[in-house]
Amino acid sequence: MPANTAPIYSIAGDVQSVASNNSGLIVGPSANTALDGTGANIYKLFTAGANGSYVQKVRFRPVGSPAATVCRIFISSSTTTNATNTWLYDEITLPAVTLSQTAASSVFELPINFALNANYLLYVTFGTSTGSSGTGYSVVCVGGDY
Amino acid sequence: MWRATDSWFELQFSDGSQGYAHLDANGGYIGVYRADGTPVGEENVEYTCVNDDAITPSWYTPE
Numbered sequence: 575m576p577a578n579t580a581p582i583y584s585i586a587g588d589v590q591s592v593a594s595n596n597s598g599l600i601v602g603p604s605a606n607t608a609l610d611g612t613g614a615n616i617y618k619l620f621t622a623g624a625n626g627s628y629v630q631k632v633r634f635r636p637v638g639s640p641a642a643t644v645c646r647i648f649i650s651s652s653t654t655t656n657a658t659n660t661w662l663y664d665e666i667t668l669p670a671v672t673l674s675q676t677a678a679s680s681v682f683e684l685p686i687n688f689a690l691n692a693n694y695l696l697y698v699t700f701g702t703s704t705g706s707s708g709t710g711y712s713v714v715c716v717g718g719d720y
Numbered sequence: 721m722w723r724a725t726d727s728w729f730e731l732q733f734s735d736g737s738q739g740y741a742h743l744d745a746n747g748g749y750i751g752v753y754r755a756d757g758t759p760v761g762e763e764n765v766e767y768t769c770v771n772d773d774a775i776t777p778s779w780y781t782p783e
Contacts, residue, residue, distance in 0.1 A: 605766065606764075608766075613734070670748065
């Protein structure tokens with residue numbers, strides 16, 4: 575007999591971002607081409623709660639006029655990422671964007687929609703640089719803690 | 721349009737060496753190069769853009 579036949583719901587919203595986890599960082603100027611979670615320029619996006627978290631989506635909002643790149647999302651069981659405890663989960667193409675003061679820039683979303691193990695983490699890397707400091711993407715993760 | 725013409729980023733790799741990225745007018749990547757013009761291949765690299773309005777490197781010859 576299944577151990578749990580009743581749906582569960584998150585008890586509290588949990589919205590985190592690369593900025594909130596990395597002193598206001600705009601992701602983009604620094605690239606990391608590795609696909610295994612190794613190396614520098616890998617940034618913590620979300621940490622699941624003590625009872626796990628449901629992660630709905632990751633949202634990418636351009637800041638300035640970033641060049642084209644790919645964002646890679648990694649799941650990790652540790653705050654010290656390596657090829658064993660960190661796994662490439664998904665990628666999203668982020669096109670070049672030209673800043674406008676009269677029109678909204680495009681926004682991009684990556685659905686996640688699954689429960690993350692307790693204390694597991696999401697990390698992001700960019701495959702190329704989007705420009706100088708301050709030019710890139712605000713990366714926000716929307717979820718809730720159980 | 722991202723920029724009117726192609727452009728160059730000046731890069732600093734994680735080992736402290738310099739390099740360049742060449743981008744087309746749409747903001748797409750044409751290539752990433754070491755300071756001497758050697759293309760970066762499939763190896764894992766980490767770098768940061770330190771100047772997104774760099775001058776064209778001397779070794780570059782338009783095709």
